[in-house]
Amino acid sequence: EAGVAQSPRYKIIEKRQSVAFWCNPISGHATLYWYQQILGQGPKLLIQFQNNGVVDDSQLPKDRFSAERLKGVDSTLKIQPAKLEDSAVYLCASSLNPTSGETQYFGPGTRLLVL
């Protein structure tokens, strides 16, 4: 079974530029998550989709971050404009059924460096 796919794997941009990340979850997984992991910290949830609807975006900096999952499958996360503190790994994860015991499967992440 194919895992969660993400692209690009690495991105270097200058501050105030914009950037977009793409995620393709495991086939059939209704729930998709975007996490931000800053060096030395655990992943922090940015946004959670159930199919193409947003379940939780309480920790998404909405002045600069946006995400969509238009057809309930692939998702994109955008940052515009980027700040230095956005340097992090952006992880996408998916799960089949987000019950309390359901495992989340993570993609390899996109490493973003903002200069």
Next chain:
Amino acid sequence: RKEVEQDPGPFNVPEGATVAFNCTYSNSASQSFFWYRQDCRKEPKLLMSVYSSGNEDGRFTAQLNRASQYISLLIRDSKLSDSATYLCVVNMRGTSYGKLTFGQGTILTVHP
């Protein structure tokens, strides 16, 4: 206070040693608990779920104390391949939509 707190370590142990990690969580309504493992520059992967009765998977034993809001992971007979960051993870939302909150992670290095 952080929602999920872990000692970041690092823990440096020799092969064959037994090592234990602890984690506390702040929300008493938390529903489920996990340990994830993250290798250097890799994504987190589920190591094991944590059940109230305690559970074991080979050399790994996880325990939960709901009264103290405390979770532990014990690794026996450490191997070089156990070197990784161990993330304590709590499902903070008791609805049908699980929300995982991750601790900072505890770094383990097993040396020859």
